[in-house]
Amino acid sequence: MVSLMTTLAIEVSDLTKQYENLTAVRGATFSVPRGAICGFVGPNGAGKTTTIRMLLGLITPTSGSAKVLGESVSNPEKYLSFVGAMIEGPAFYPALTGSENLRVLATLGGFPVERVEDLITLVGLSGRGGDKYKTYSLGMKQRLGIAAALLPNPALLILDEPTNGLDPEGIQEVRDLLKKLASEGTTVFVSSHLLSEIEIISEHIVMLRKGEVVFAGPIEELLMNQKPTIIVRTEEPNDLEKIAAIATAEGHKVSIRAGEAHIEGPHDWAPILNKKAFEAGITLAQLTPTLPNLEETFFEMTGGK
Amino acid sequence: MFKVFFAEWRKLRRPTLFLGTFLAALFFNGLITSFIYLMIDSEGGNSDRGRKVGREVLNLASGSVYGFSSIGGLLGIIVLCVFAAQTSQEYTYGTLRNLLVRQPKRLTLLAGKYAAMKSFAIVLVLVNAVVSIAISIYLSDRATVSTDLWFTSAGWSAIAHTLVNVYISVVLYAVIGIALGILLKSPISSISIALVWLLILENLIGAVKPATLKWVPGNQLSIIAQGGSESISYSHAVIVGGAFAVFALLLSSFIFVKRDVAN
Numbered sequence: 001m002v003s004l005m006t007t008l009a010i011e012v013s014d015l016t017k018q019y020e021n022l023t024a025v026r027g028a029t030f031s032v033p034r035g036a037i038c039g040f041v042g043p044n045g046a047g048k049t050t051t052i053r054m055l056l057g058l059i060t061p062t063s064g065s066a067k068v069l070g071e072s073v074s075n076p077e078k079y080l081s082f083v084g085a086m087i088e089g090p091a092f093y094p095a096l097t098g099s100e101n102l103r104v105l106a107t108l109g110g111f112p113v114e115r116v117e118d119l120i121t122l123v124g125l126s127g128r129g130g131d132k133y134k135t136y137s138l139g140m141k142q143r144l145g146i147a148a149a150l151l152p153n154p155a156l157l158i159l160d161e162p163t164n165g166l167d168p169e170g171i172q173e174v175r176d177l178l179k180k181l182a183s184e185g186t187t188v189f190v191s192s193h194l195l196s197e198i199e200i201i202s203e204h205i206v207m208l209r210k211g212e213v214v215f216a217g218p219i220e221e222l223l224m225n226q227k228p229t230i231i232v233r234t235e236e237p238n239d240l241e242k243i244a245a246i247a248t249a250e251g252h253k254v255s256i257r258a259g260e261a262h263i264e265g266p267h268d269w270a271p272i273l274n275k276k277a278f279e280a281g282i283t284l285a286q287l288t289p290t291l292p293n294l295e296e297t298f299f300e301m302t303g304g305k
Numbered sequence: 306m307f308k309v310f311f312a313e314w315r316k317l318r319r320p321t322l323f324l325g326t327f328l329a330a331l332f333f334n335g336l337i338t339s340f341i342y343l344m345i346d347s348e349g350g351n352s353d354r355g356r357k358v359g360r361e362v363l364n365l366a367s368g369s370v371y372g373f374s375s376i377g378g379l380l381g382i383i384v385l386c387v388f389a390a391q392t393s394q395e396y397t398y399g400t401l402r403n404l405l406v407r408q409p410k411r412l413t414l415l416a417g418k419y420a421a422m423k424s425f426a427i428v429l430v431l432v433n434a435v436v437s438i439a440i441s442i443y444l445s446d447r448a449t450v451s452t453d454l455w456f457t458s459a460g461w462s463a464i465a466h467t468l469v470n471v472y473i474s475v476v477l478y479a480v481i482g483i484a485l486g487i488l489l490k491s492p493i494s495s496i497s498i499a500l501v502w503l504l505i506l507e508n509l510i511g512a513v514k515p516a517t518l519k520w521v522p523g524n525q526l527s528i529i530a531q532g533g534s535e536s537i538s539y540s541h542a543v544i545v546g547g548a549f550a551v552f553a554l555l556l557s558s559f560i561f562v563k564r565d566v567a568n
Contacts, residue, residue: 057409091402092398092403096315
């Protein structure tokens with residue numbers, strides 16, 4: 001029986017999965033607090049799905065340890081009845097209806113079959129539960145996958161790319177659903193390549209690159225550690241060079257791209273720059289202090305574009 | 306295990322699978338049983354491999370189930386294909402990961418699947434027995450076969466024995482089917498390899514060197530259904546056929562438990 005009082009929903013320590021000539025996950029260490037929405041991001045092949053599979057007892061770690069809801073992943077039967085999961089997209093029997101697919105899993109897991117119709121409605125498949133899965137669109141399949149993950153009324157929900165194939169309305173619905181579940185105490189561990197999506201819904205993030213964790217913790221902490229930037233546009237495009245000269249003279253790093261000067265510097269330097277520009281006879285069209293968003297940070301940390 | 310059993314039946318009872326399997330089995334059952342009676346006087350024979358089954362055999366107490374025992378091997382092959390496909394599709398559809406998240410005890414999951422398979426086989430065997438016997442009774446007059454001994458105590462005993470033998474044969478075929486599904490993880494590969502071996506290679510090997518027929522799995526399982534043959538005893542078939550099935554069961558169970566589910 002899992003301890004629902006544990007403060008960490010997931011606790012991974014030095015976890016490694018080695019295949020013959022490939023290390024899919026290398027010494028991963030991170031934790032996910034109970035009740036949080038935690039994003040799990042990384043480029044394709046970074047080891048996200050392998051990590052999720054280890055957490056669900058589907059593959060055996062080569063070394064290291066991991067606990068889910070306080071129980072070791074070597075005993076998945078102790079915690080999986082409290083875990084809902086959708087791994088690598090939805091997978092169901094094409095010849096069965098959506099509802100019948102859920103009933104198979106409900107029967108197998110010992111969950112009330114009556115929950116199936118409620119979940120079908122919850123994920124927006126009302127009226128289509130009786131249709132065969134093979135007739136579903138990608139978005140509908142995704143919704144059914146989320147419904148299946150919710151069958152156990154989970155304490156921990158693990159979702160791999162849950163918004164794949166969903167239209168903007170569907171994405172918003174999933175976002176609202178995940179927030180609602182988290183507010184009710186469910187821990188949500190969600191992998192996605194839509195970093196803007198992760199930034200909106202998550203408080204925590206685990207970032208993987210080539211099988212290694214490059215950051216794990218609150219998103220705010222990650223972004224605060226990034227260098228703040230001041231974005232400047234001038235009324236006269238030629239004045240950008242002058243702005244760059246002013247900033248460089250003050251010891252700030254500048255890059256000019258797309259008609260804007262991106263100056264690395266603290267936000268409280270913006271009014272000083274404004275004054276110096278005025279004194280130099282430069283009219284500013286835009287002066288915006290910014291922090292790098294998650295996407296920029298992600299590319300910087302994972303060595304992407 | 307009961308949860309797995311009932312969950313499996315939700316899949317097995319779908320009309321395309323359930324009715325499709327039963328209709329295919331009943332079609333061949335009707336064809337083969339009818340052939341025995343309708344072609345009883347044919348010089349070309351009325352049984353498998355051109356063998357002639359005369360009235361002296363069909364008049365016996367075991368005559369009512371002669372047709373049924375003849376189709377035992379075929380029922381087994383049909384069930385083998387169904388369960389090889391059912392099992393391997395869990396890999397190709399990716400549904401195995403869902404099943405293992407809901408039932409992480411892999412041996413329990415496998416045991417539940419075997420239990421569902423056995424119950425499916427019981428229903429299939431019983432329905433086909435009833436239909437085969439009914440066809441035999443219906444055609445016995447036309448073929449001037451006496452049914453006087455069919456429903457004596459010896460006749461009922463023969464029916465019971467044949468039911469058990471065909472059931473054992475069908476279950477052993479299904480065990481091999483499930484094992485192939487687990488090992489090959491592909492419906493096309495597992496079914497085609499099984500059919501090529503059972504329907505072509507075994508016969509070719511047997512034609513070249515008849516003595517090998519005592520040691521090949523498909524022939525043993527068919528002979529179990531028939532309760533033994535002139536050249537191979539029932540006990541030999543049970544031991545050799547059973548050994549093949551037990552080996553397949555142990556190997557596939559070991560792999561099912563130990564193998565990473567990475568698709």
